[in-house]
Amino acid sequence: MNAFKRTAIALGVATALSLGTAHAQVSDNLIKIGVLTDMSSLYTDLAGAGSVVAAKLAVEDSGIEKRGYKVEVISADHQNKADVGSSVARQWYDVDKVDVIVDTPNSGVALAVSQITRDKGKAFLASGPGSSDLTGAKCSPNTVHWAYDTWMLANGTGTAITKGGGDSWFFISADYAFGAALERDTAAAVIKNGGKVIGGVKAPLNTQDFSSFLLQAQASKAKIIGLANAGGDTTNSIKQAAEFGIVKGGQKLAGLLVFLTDIHALGLQTAQGLTFTETFYWDQNDASRAFAKRFSALDKGIYPTMVHAGVYASVLHYLKAVEALKSDDGTKVVAKMKEMSTDDPLFGKGTIRVDGRKIHPAYLVQVKTPAESKAPWDYYKIVATIPADQAFRPLADGGCSLVK
Amino acid sequence: MEIFGIPTQALFGQLLIGLINGAFYAMLSLGLAVIFGLLNVINFTHGAQYMMGAFCAWFLLEKWGVGYWWSLLLAPLAIGLTGVVIERTMLSRLYKLDHLYGLLLTFGLALIFQGVFTNYYGSSGQPYRLPEEFAGAFNLGFMYLPKYRAWVIVASVLVCLSTWFVIERTKLGSYLRAATENPALVQAFGINVPRMITLTYGFGVALAALAGVMAAPIYQVAPQMGANIIIVVFAVVVIGGMGSILGAILTGFGLGVVEGLTKVFYPEASNTVIFVVMVIVLLIKPAGLFGKEK
Numbered sequence: 001m002n003a004f005k006r007t008a009i010a011l012g013v014a015t016a017l018s019l020g021t022a023h024a025q026v027s028d029n030l031i032k033i034g035v036l037t038d039m040s041s042l043y044t045d046l047a048g049a050g051s052v053v054a055a056k057l058a059v060e061d062s063g064i065e066k067r068g069y070k071v072e073v074i075s076a077d078h079q080n081k082a083d084v085g086s087s088v089a090r091q092w093y094d095v096d097k098v099d100v101i102v103d104t105p106n107s108g109v110a111l112a113v114s115q116i117t118r119d120k121g122k123a124f125l126a127s128g129p130g131s132s133d134l135t136g137a138k139c140s141p142n143t144v145h146w147a148y149d150t151w152m153l154a155n156g157t158g159t160a161i162t163k164g165g166g167d168s169w170f171f172i173s174a175d176y177a178f179g180a181a182l183e184r185d186t187a188a189a190v191i192k193n194g195g196k197v198i199g200g201v202k203a204p205l206n207t208q209d210f211s212s213f214l215l216q217a218q219a220s221k222a223k224i225i226g227l228a229n230a231g232g233d234t235t236n237s238i239k240q241a242a243e244f245g246i247v248k249g250g251q252k253l254a255g256l257l258v259f260l261t262d263i264h265a266l267g268l269q270t271a272q273g274l275t276f277t278e279t280f281y282w283d284q285n286d287a288s289r290a291f292a293k294r295f296s297a298l299d300k301g302i303y304p305t306m307v308h309a310g311v312y313a314s315v316l317h318y319l320k321a322v323e324a325l326k327s328d329d330g331t332k333v334v335a336k337m338k339e340m341s342t343d344d345p346l347f348g349k350g351t352i353r354v355d356g357r358k359i360h361p362a363y364l365v366q367v368k369t370p371a372e373s374k375a376p377w378d379y380y381k382i383v384a385t386i387p388a389d390q391a392f393r394p395l396a397d398g399g400c401s402l403v404k
Numbered sequence: 405m406e407i408f409g410i411p412t413q414a415l416f417g418q419l420l421i422g423l424i425n426g427a428f429y430a431m432l433s434l435g436l437a438v439i440f441g442l443l444n445v446i447n448f449t450h451g452a453q454y455m456m457g458a459f460c461a462w463f464l465l466e467k468w469g470v471g472y473w474w475s476l477l478l479a480p481l482a483i484g485l486t487g488v489v490i491e492r493t494m495l496s497r498l499y500k501l502d503h504l505y506g507l508l509l510t511f512g513l514a515l516i517f518q519g520v521f522t523n524y525y526g527s528s529g530q531p532y533r534l535p536e537e538f539a540g541a542f543n544l545g546f547m548y549l550p551k552y553r554a555w556v557i558v559a560s561v562l563v564c565l566s567t568w569f570v571i572e573r574t575k576l577g578s579y580l581r582a583a584t585e586n587p588a589l590v591q592a593f594g595i596n597v598p599r600m601i602t603l604t605y606g607f608g609v610a611l612a613a614l615a616g617v618m619a620a621p622i623y624q625v626a627p628q629m630g631a632n633i634i635i636v637v638f639a640v641v642v643i644g645g646m647g648s649i650l651g652a653i654l655t656g657f658g659l660g661v662v663e664g665l666t667k668v669f670y671p672e673a674s675n676t677v678i679f680v681v682m683v684i685v686l687l688i689k690p691a692g693l694f695g696k697e698k
Contacts, residue, residue: 041529045528206675212674215421222541236624240622264528265624270531
């Protein structure tokens with residue numbers, strides 16, 4: 001990993017040297033969009049190259065280029081390291097004249113980029129990261145958090161399952177900030193709805209074998225095993241739970257952050273019956289289906305996740321705001337984005353709150369059985385819709401300093 | 405009955421799970437130990453080769469319908485062959501240089517392989533169907549043991565013991581060991597040492613691929629699967645004593661159990677405990693538990 005560090009330091013030095021040459025520019029008729037994402041590790045499928053595709057489709061669909069604006073989409077790999085992500089962000093803002101950074105899965109990287117964006121007066125459209133701190137304690141006038149967050153996932157899944165009779169929980173959580181936040185928020189939702197938490201275990205990030213934790217969960221006799229983890233950790237725990245007969249034994253799994261690509265990787269045989277919360281599913285209406293078709297042709301056949309949809313919709317709305325304002329000044333554009341109500345083919349009509357939170361409905365989905373699935377990527381049944389005004393954390397509870 | 409607040413029955417289950425994970429550590433560290441012991445190369449590509457073994461099995465099943473049992477034979481052969489090519493075209497040029505060069509070369513190759521697989525197959529991995537014969541589980545009373553896991557433990561013990569036997573107890577093994585001590589002399593007896601070294605590397609790589617095939621039904625067949633496990637396996641080899649075959653096997657199983665118990669008593673430390681053991685062992689016995697001081 002030393003090689004990475006060296007590159008990061010070199011980038012940092014280069015950035016430091018170049019400081020002072022750049023000034024925020026009034027619209028120079030080139031809108032430069034930087035997709036900062038994971039191109040090489042665990043979030044590559046759910047964001048990655050697909051996020052670049054989504055951003056480009058948004059530019060195309062906005063039609064802004066026909067009206068004389070020039071738009072350029074560039075991308076970089078943050079390697080899930082906050083230091084690498086930060087130096088790319090600085091380089092982009094200071095040297096490459098990037099106006100807006102989008103996507104950025106991984107909350108650690110996103111929180112760092114949010115701060116830099118604020119310092120430089122640019123714009124940050126986060127649809128990849130989960131941490132609700134982005135619109136809570138660490139909110140920023142330059143950041144919009146689009147697709148989902150930990151509070152919404154916890155509240156959606158936790159409430160629905162507890163109300164449905166799953167009233168005793170055991171958590172298997174990823175042992176870092178994201179897992180802890182997800183567990184805390186879910187436990188709160190469970191208790192609020194009359195359930196109880198009877199135990200939990202913190203598993204290190206990137207654990208290969210979950211059987212030991214699963215046996216502990218089995219021994220706890222909890223009705224629900226909550227998986228407060230993501231990516232490979234989630235797929236491995238679901239897969240091994242099937243192997244150890246956990247679901248057959250009567251206990252249920254609740255995936256707290258599961259993406260469409262995870263289900264594709266697991267296969268329906270293993271994933272069937274799993275219940276969780278999403279804010280976008282490609283098979284909702286004609287517009288989302290048409291988008292999915294175009295998208296998958298450009299991204300190795302992968303169908304869009306809610307992160308991809310978030311990138312598309314946020315870029316679309318951003319460009320509308322830029323046109324309305326005739327400026328690409330980050331702070332002003334984000335203010336304008338909050339002022340204008342949103343309307344796009346994937347999330348429908350919505351709003352952006354003063355704390356930067358994009359508001360739209362969330363969906364409780366259940367994974368279909370192999371028999372129910374009629375076509376490739378036909379994976380979800382939408383079992384409940386959580387209305388937009390209930391899906392996200394109430395404005396007053398976030399502790400965001402922008403809320404007065 | 406309880407031990408430290410954990411029911412004895414639950415503890416038995418955890419011990420068994422630890423042993424199963426240890427089986428993978430043992431098989432992987434065995435390959436590394438064979439390669440290091442006989443070639444003096446620190447093979448950082450080992451994790452990538454384990455991943456390629458799993459992918460090879462997945463290909464065989466998805467593209468040509470070749471099942472698990474044939475994969476157990478074909479995947480190690482195919483990946484072992486790529487190992488032979490790597491040794492002939494690249495590694496063999498570095499033997500006269502410091503260990504570090506071999507390490508850098510193999511590390512670079514590992515990054516390239518992982519990158520290429522991620523590019524084509526994405527990061528979330530592919531599912532590999534469990535062979536029909538292994539569906540279901542044994543109810544041991546204290547736990548529910550999937551049949552496949554039981555098979556992993558049996559197969560791994562067999563592979564480890566036979567490798568150990570070949571290297572330590574047969575004539576072929578004695579040639580190999582002699583060739584590491586004094587290649588010029590062994591060559592003088594009319595034995596083709598370079599070819600023997602090539603085949604040894606190929607064999608070590610095949611062991612990694614075999615572990616990959618065995619891991620495929622349990623874990624996702626994903627490009628990063630090797631990167632996640634290889635660091636632990638290196639620690640196992642260091643603790644066992646670099647190049648010691650028996651050391652690699654016993655420490656592999658032993659550390660699997662230590663890790664398994666940590667997952668019960670203090671789960672947060674379960675991916676660090678092996679390195680704590682490594683530090684302690686290195687302080688007390690720098691050559692490792694079974695290594696010979698030079």
